[in-house]
Amino acid sequence: MIQKSPFKFFLLTLILIALDQGVKLAVHHYMAPGFAGQVKLVGDWLKLHYVLNPGMAFGMQLGHEYGKLLLSVFRLFAMIGIGYYLVNLAHRGAPNGLLWAMAMILAGAVGNVIDSTFYGVFLNNAPYGSPTPWFHGQVIDMIFVDVWEGFIPDWVPAWGGQYYSTPIFNVADSCIFVGVCLILFFQRRFFGDQHVEDHMLPVSGPDPVEASVLPAEEFIEDDQKLQEPESAQNEDEVPTDDIQQETPESVLPDEEKRAE
Template sequence: MRYRKFFLLTLIIVIIDQAVKLLVHFNMTMGPAGEITLLGDWFKLHYILNKGMAFGMSFGSDYGKLFLTLFRLLAIGALAYLLTFLVKKNYSQALAWCIALIIGGAVGNLVDSIFYGQWLDNAPYSSVTPWFHGQVIDMIYLDLWEGNLPHWLPLIGGDKVALLPIFNLADVAIFIGVLTILIRQKSFINYQKVK
């Protein structure tokens, strides 16, 4: 019973994330043609598919996406175990909420990877199977900065760089969970001593 509220948060994140992704998939045109401006030029809805990991990075082999999906499954299982351990030992509730956020975001993106290749037919053409090769739907576009790096920077000086992240609600949940853990790590470590 003590675990219910944390796994309920995880479930809510997955449901909202999947609902938004499906709304975007069925109601928006992919790419710049379907872009919707929300706040000025810097905050937009922009439908793209991410075939790899964060920021579009991917493994080189035909089975790289499969290995990534299996890794995500193992990581989610480990985080779920950690969450139940934290609650069972009556450890910091704030840390348990952060882990629940991360699990919710991870499961949201995992659904895309496992099922969307088959259900939404969005697996890359070179995939060995549509199952476990789905592309993650991203839609939140922040046009933060675009310009040239200072010339005095070694190796990359003068290069043109664009900070234009495109992500989804699952990524937001993961980011908030991880950032909160990083900011409050000292209080989490000292929690047992204070208790």
Template sequence: MKGYTKPLLLITIILLVDQISKIWVKLNMTIGQSFKVISDRVMIQFIENPGMAYGMEFGGEYGKLFLSVFRIIAVAGIGYGLVYMVKNKYNRGFILNVALIFAGALGNIIDSAFYGLIFSESTPYQKAVLFPDGGGYATFLHGYVVDMFHLPIWKGTFPTWFPIWSGEEFVFFRPIFNVADSAISIGVFLILIFNNRYFKEEHVEKHDVNNEVVED
């Protein structure tokens, strides 16, 4: 198990925080309900996303099914890659970043695969019920992803000289997201930022190993 402890611990923590926060929101809030955490800049707002991360959609029932199947294949590929990286002693930081992406993708798959089976439908007028008598609101792989974090940090209006959106209102950051989305974004961001460092260290380690073999 050497080398697997930290990635597995990170994945477990992300999944627990992600699922606990989603289940709490699902059982305690109605669709569209929101409350302020820090003034109107940090808010909890409950929406359900039938598509991709940050509220983006991939249209239609077949689109939803395709997206769910694609997610499962992608997570299986990432999981296989993660095991390969640990076995071959890739850079630890890189492995943890991939673990973040894996945990986030798996967290949203859980929603898509099982929430439709175990929850009643959330509406603007009633909260969901866990394991309802009449069954869930959707079939396997057709559940909605629960999103709740809304950070409209900066609101304003585009100046009149600005092309296309002249005079229109804008909000930064507009998308509503969840813990799983955050884990994916952080993992990808850190890989992009530290990419050269990760693979430079990988090259140095392999070079040192080769030198030791030659010297022996």
């Protein structure tokens, strides 16, 4: 495969990060939180609804004093790992579809890392009682697909007996979701070619570098031996004692000729 430059894929990442942060800041400055500032976009099922998410996706949290800090650090390392993996895939010549999907996932990871790292300081939205505003910022969510709301049955672990609605998310979450779905739906196309090429390689065999080459002199001598007549090759093998030499009549003495 031909190596590719990751520049254009990182460019998409930067564009999506800018879009995500622009929407979040606009919602923070121009919308009121909760139902008071809710804006209907498409009927009653697609709305803008400003909420703060102190934890992970869909509002899930780590039940520990430093759970938010651990989550922020994890997001930071995940962002670095995804970026490195994107560069590695580009240098290996991976399909463009896979690289675009990874760029979207990276944009989503970076967007939420920015919220967690800086919003507690610059937007002063860290939860009350946080050890430090750094790495404790709350993620701003605003996209509300209102298709269900109500109380969850009591037998459901963790969330049972509480009132919930369809999760509210943001542009960064959407990028991660779309990128993961693309990889899952097209995994055979993204990884199939590489899988076939790996199976086409020989399992074992001689190393071309270590293969011996017949010297030119020996090759010429062997070729000459093959071209010589068989009779000529066997002349030296016939014993001289078994050869009966005949004397031509022209060399006999005159006396012997007259006697005959």
